[in-house]
Amino acid sequence: MNIEFIKLTEATSSHVEKLNMWENDPTLIPLTRPNQNKEEFERKRIITLDELAQRIEHSHVYLIYLDDKLIGEMNYTVDPDHLYKKEPGTAWIGITIGEKEGRGKGVGEMAMCHLEEQIKLHGLKRIELGVFEFNKQAHKLYQKLGYQEIRRIKDFTYWNDKMWYDIRMEKYLD
Numbered sequence: 001m002n003i004e005f006i007k008l009t010e011a012t013s014s015h016v017e018k019l020n021m022w023e024n025d026p027t028l029i030p031l032t033r034p035n036q037n038k039e040e041f042e043r044k045r046i047i048t049l050d051e052l053a054q055r056i057e058h059s060h061v062y063l064i065y066l067d068d069k070l071i072g073e074m075n076y077t078v079d080p081d082h083l084y085k086k087e088p089g090t091a092w093i094g095i096t097i098g099e100k101e102g103r104g105k106g107v108g109e110m111a112m113c114h115l116e117e118q119i120k121l122h123g124l125k126r127i128e129l130g131v132f133e134f135n136k137q138a139h140k141l142y143q144k145l146g147y148q149e150i151r152r153i154k155d156f157t158y159w160n161d162k163m164w165y166d167i168r169m170e171k172y173l174d
Contacts, residue, residue, distance in 0.1 A: 001066065003107060005074075005114045008061040011052035015063070018070055019047050022098035031135055032096050034157040034166065041158055060118065064102065064111055071102035074111050076119055076127075083128055084151050084168040090126045091119045108138070112145055120173050127173065132157050133165040147171045 008015065022028055023045050035041040055061060055075075064072035074095040083090055095111055097103050119127060129147065131138050147169040156166035 001105065002068070003110055004065040004068075005062045005111065006065065008056055008063055008073075011049050011056060013049060016047055016049050016052050018098070019052065019073065020045075022073070022096055023047060025098070028096065028098065030157070030159040031132070031138070032094075034132075035159070037158050038161075060122070062111075062115065062118070064097070064107065066099075066102050066105075066107060069099070069101075071099035072097040072107070072111065074115050076115060078122070078124065084153075085128060085170065087126055089124050090128050091122070091124045093119075093127055093129050108141055109145070112141070116145075116171075116173060125173050127171045128168060129170075130156075130166045130168050132159070133167055134159060139167060142169050145171070 022032070029035070029041060033045075059075050059077040061073065061075040063070055064074060072095070074093070076091040076093045079088060079090055080092045083092060093115055095108060095115070097108055097111075116127065127147075128150075129142065131142060133139075133152070148171065149167055150170050151168040153166040153168065155163040157164050
């Protein structure tokens with residue numbers, strides 16, 4: 001198993017196509033984006049080439065490859081408005097393992113460790129993330145990696161005919 005993380009520096013149509021596939025995958029939607037109701041959950045979202053180019057300008061995006069196949073994406077943004085704890089020098093992170101063959105093999109843990117190293121190199125000392133309460137596997141991984149729960153935001157996202165909490169977690173880097 002060969003895992004590689006490559007920083008995305010230029011948006012291409014093949015990247016946009018893959019990201020749109022993951023963005024609209026019914027099994028990934030509840031894990032990757034908050035939805036206020038069933039209609040929003042079912043609404044198709046399309047990322048354009050220009051939007052991806054802007055995203056690369058304002059955040060650090062890395063592609064995850066397993067045996068030379070693109071299987072996921074991870075990113076961090078510095079001091080975004082949606083941080084729970086408005087502490088300057090904080091990275092907000094996101095990760096998506098979009099392809100089934102990348103799940104259950106430790107790829108997420110390796111990706112998180114790589115992302116933490118990149119954030120340290122950027123000179124940042126704190127990471128914050130959000131994980132929906134029903135995503136037990138991700139919550140367990142974050143705890144294993146040393147993330148601490150700092151807040152639960154009630155009625156944050158719709159899934160499976162009900163509203164769920166967003167669990168905010170943080171980690172201070174050495």
